Amino acid sequence: MSAQQGSLHSDGKSVHWRQLLKSGSRIFIGSHAAVPHALIADLSAHSQHLHDIEIVQVYALGDNAWAEPEYTQQFKVNTLFIGGPQVRRAVAEGRADYTPCFMSDIPSLFQDGILPLDAALIMVSPADEYGYHSLGVSVDIVSAALRSAKKVIAQVNPKMPVTFGQAFIHKGQIDAFFDAEADLPEIEATELDAVTERIGQYVSLLVEDGATIQIGFGNICDAVLRYLGNHKDLGVHSEMITDGIMQLMQSGVINNRKKTYHQHKTVTSFCVGSKALYDFVDGNPHIGFYPSEYVNSPANIARNDCMISINSAIEVDLTGQVVSDSIGHQFYSGIGGHVDFSRGASMSKGGKPVIALPSTAQDGRISRIVPHLTEGVGVATSRAHVYYVVTEFGVASLRGKSIRERALELIRVAHPKFRQQLLDEVRKHYYVPNYQTIKSVEVPELGNVGFKELCIDGHYYDLRPLNPSDERRLQEFFYSHTKETLQMRYNTVPTQMSREKSCTLVSVDQATDLALCIVRQKGSAAEIQAVGRYYYVPADNSCEVAFVTREIHQGKGMASRLLDEMISIAKVRQLGHMVAYVRAENHKMLAVFERAGFKRLASEEPGEVHLKLSLADGS
Numbered sequence: 001m002s003a004q005q006g007s008l009h010s011d012g013k014s015v016h017w018r019q020l021l022k023s024g025s026r027i028f029i030g031s032h033a034a035v036p037h038a039l040i041a042d043l044s045a046h047s048q049h050l051h052d053i054e055i056v057q058v059y060a061l062g063d064n065a066w067a068e069p070e071y072t073q074q075f076k077v078n079t080l081f082i083g084g085p086q087v088r089r090a091v092a093e094g095r096a097d098y099t100p101c102f103m104s105d106i107p108s109l110f111q112d113g114i115l116p117l118d119a120a121l122i123m124v125s126p127a128d129e130y131g132y133h134s135l136g137v138s139v140d141i142v143s144a145a146l147r148s149a150k151k152v153i154a155q156v157n158p159k160m161p162v163t164f165g166q167a168f169i170h171k172g173q174i175d176a177f178f179d180a181e182a183d184l185p186e187i188e189a190t191e192l193d194a195v196t197e198r199i200g201q202y203v204s205l206l207v208e209d210g211a212t213i214q215i216g217f218g219n220i221c222d223a224v225l226r227y228l229g230n231h232k233d234l235g236v237h238s239e240m241i242t243d244g245i246m247q248l249m250q251s252g253v254i255n256n257r258k259k260t261y262h263q264h265k266t267v268t269s270f271c272v273g274s275k276a277l278y279d280f281v282d283g284n285p286h287i288g289f290y291p292s293e294y295v296n297s298p299a300n301i302a303r304n305d306c307m308i309s310i311n312s313a314i315e316v317d318l319t320g321q322v323v324s325d326s327i328g329h330q331f332y333s334g335i336g337g338h339v340d341f342s343r344g345a346s347m348s349k350g351g352k353p354v355i356a357l358p359s360t361a362q363d364g365r366i367s368r369i370v371p372h373l374t375e376g377v378g379v380a381t382s383r384a385h386v387y388y389v390v391t392e393f394g395v396a397s398l399r400g401k402s403i404r405e406r407a408l409e410l411i412r413v414a415h416p417k418f419r420q421q422l423l424d425e426v427r428k429h430y431y432v433p434n435y436q437t438i439k440s441v442e443v444p445e446l447g448n449v450g451f452k453e454l455c456i457d458g459h460y461y462d463l464r465p466l467n468p469s470d471e472r473r474l475q476e477f478f479y480s481h482t483k484e485t486l487q488m489r490y491n492t493v494p495t496q497m498s499r500e501k502s503c504t505l506v507s508v509d510q511a512t513d514l515a516l517c518i519v520r521q522k523g524s525a526a527e528i529q530a531v532g533r534y535y536y537v538p539a540d541n542s543c544e545v546a547f548v549t550r551e552i553h554q555g556k557g558m559a560s561r562l563l564d565e566m567i568s569i570a571k572v573r574q575l576g577h578m579v580a581y582v583r584a585e586n587h588k589m590l591a592v593f594e595r596a597g598f599k600r601l602a603s604e605e606p607g608e609v610h611l612k613l614s615l616a617d618g619s
Helices: 037-045 085-092 103-111 142-148 194-204 219-226 243-251 275-281 338-347 403-413 416-427 468-479 483-490 499-506 558-572 587-595
Strands: 008-010 026-029 053-057 075-079 119-124 132-134 151-156 168-170 176-179 212-215 266-268 287-289 307-312 315-317 352-356 388-391 394-397 452-456 459-465 514-522 525-537 542-549 577-583 599-601 608-614
Touching: 037 119, 037 151, 037 176, 075 085, 103 142, 119 142, 194 219, 194 352, 194 388, 212 219, 219 243, 219 307, 219 352, 243 275, 307 338, 338 352, 388 403, 394 403, 403 416, 403 468, 452 558, 459 558, 468 499, 468 525, 514 558, 525 558, 542 558, 558 577, 558 587, 577 587, 587 608
Parallel strands: 026 053, 026 119, 053 075, 119 151, 151 176, 212 307, 266 287, 307 352, 352 388, 542 577
Antiparallel strands: 008 176, 132 168, 388 394, 452 459, 459 514, 514 525, 525 542, 577 608, 599 608
């Protein structure tokens, strides 16, 4: 490697491109932040005799000049993931091709001769004392490309970090070298808006301490990482890592000590971000860079218990189908590792595949939650692969849900101005019956995330609003009651809770009336433990309150917690007073009301106690 910097050489002798390539060759260029730009520029400048060189690539950070129209006779891009405006424009104009594929499958396209490579143009660090160069910040599919290509041509960059894992190639495997020092392209973090912040907050609530995470790229994923700052013992198995991962590792939130696969090590295949990130991975023994066929293998991903995959999307239909690579007929990005990790997380013990996206696009003019997929788009992730869909309006839980239940869950997290339209559209296909209605489902008085976590008798529960997708849960709750409980709550013993009746009870306009529940949530499974309601009485600006609690929890304080919350909300809404009617023999419920300050009044009904709490005086 004694030849002059800035020229091709091998064994100390100059090499010309005509000795390495011929017209019609297919070449691979390094990916993400490890694109050998100086090497490609040299190829462009010294290969006028070459024509129709097919460039196979994924996302290439930096200027993709080879995709511009002036290079049409020289190069033809075939991208396996669309990234950057130049490549996106070339695909849209038909000057470049897009080949959709899973990131985990790309190596086999090279190795099986489906996309045979004549050369791989890569970027590496200088060789160590043993003659090994590091692939640095991108091992991903570069590893498979250099093993499959007939020729390997490397830009040797002193600024390329040395990374560990399966990140090395011996100098004897490289056919030609090009010495060129260059800064790695950086991606700066952007300011997060309120919508993105809220989505990040909701997603973080799905991540338990000790979980292993995979995170995608973009503002939403940055927001998620910011809200994981108070978590403990997180692990990482992700095709990419960013500055947010680095910061959580530095703070000790990510320590990988509870991982069940590659314990004590962050596993990735590439990184993109700031110079600080590139410095962080340089020589860092706590991070392993491995090939995509290894990192993105759903079977390997699933070996991590509590695997949480977090990815964004362009749109989601009301059955749960996810679009991530196209906007209508226009191809926008690619499938990448989205499906690999959704599948792997769904196979993991305690795993959760999560899709996060804003509820609207184009400055709020269109909904990203749609009744049917836009013409021309392709499904990246099937409706069976997604457990959670998160917007700024909450978390939709889809696992094990019928089409009707999925539609109701997704409408609930759609933007309020589109909810009725979505319901009307989905009814045309009989997914949702005519009696189902959508009303205001948010209770902002419960705080930013719309629910509160409770610890009762050593167990954790969520106190949240009832919503239309709770229809079946409310049925199950009703049929769990004894005759005595039904008698105390309804003053009779009803024998049926039909779907229509249950639907009426969960379709509450929470802006006027109030219906709260305490739910035991285990992953995608939820069971109602208690329900509290008040019905607004406009005539005197009051409300009537009622409760029912599952028998095994009676006497544990659930009714009191619900009542306290409802009193607080009623005061914020400036109601004058609350009333309740309780059977005289229901001593436990009477005690709940009286502890909250309710006073007994004369009742017109024998055997019934009338109670009242004045709110206007601040009591």
